[in-house]
Amino acid sequence: SAVISQKPSRDICQRGTSLTIQCQVDSQVTMMFWYRQQPGQSLTLIATANQGSEATYESGFVIDKFPISRPNLTFSTLTVSNMSPEDSSIYLCSVDLGRAREKLFFGSGTQLSVL
């Protein structure tokens, strides 16, 4: 397995502001992914964070709203911009350890509430 540190673990924010979520992994990984889990819902993939290039976004998600950085093989950030109450969700970072046994390993997430 891996150790994924996600910060902050939770936050309460005002609408119109932005929050940057950090994801730190204790080993170098090629693939990092960001998911969103709205209240009572399943996980939705936001984007793939690519090291050294722009993130690849899924349908319905855009860079202006969810800018992502991936400066190296152990770290990534997701920013939720110009927040509204609809952005209240759990945001999860996950990594592909490149092992046959476990496809993706997940952090414990960031609980975001927007007032």
Add this chain to the structure above:
Amino acid sequence: DAKTTQPTSMDCAEGRAANLPCNHSTISGNEYVYWYRQIHSQGPQYIIHGLKNNETNEMASLIITEDRKSSTLILPHATLRDTAVYYCIVSGGNKLVFGAGTILRVKS
């Protein structure tokens, strides 16, 4: 990636086997079947995965039908701590797309 269909919820008695079905009739030859679970307020946890053959590990067994159009996750002796949402995912690439999953409630 192929879509999956799972029952919305299931109940299981503590100590009994929990059998969670998943239909993936459009699965293609290079796609694996993955199972994850999510206990409340935690990130998803990997359980098991397989391609064609049945698989077993310390957590569960995965039974895949010969035509690969469906599979069953078996928790041999369910405990209260196995209460969670269980996701069956089919993927041939790097991404995992989660469906709605099955809420498994283990009852004493």
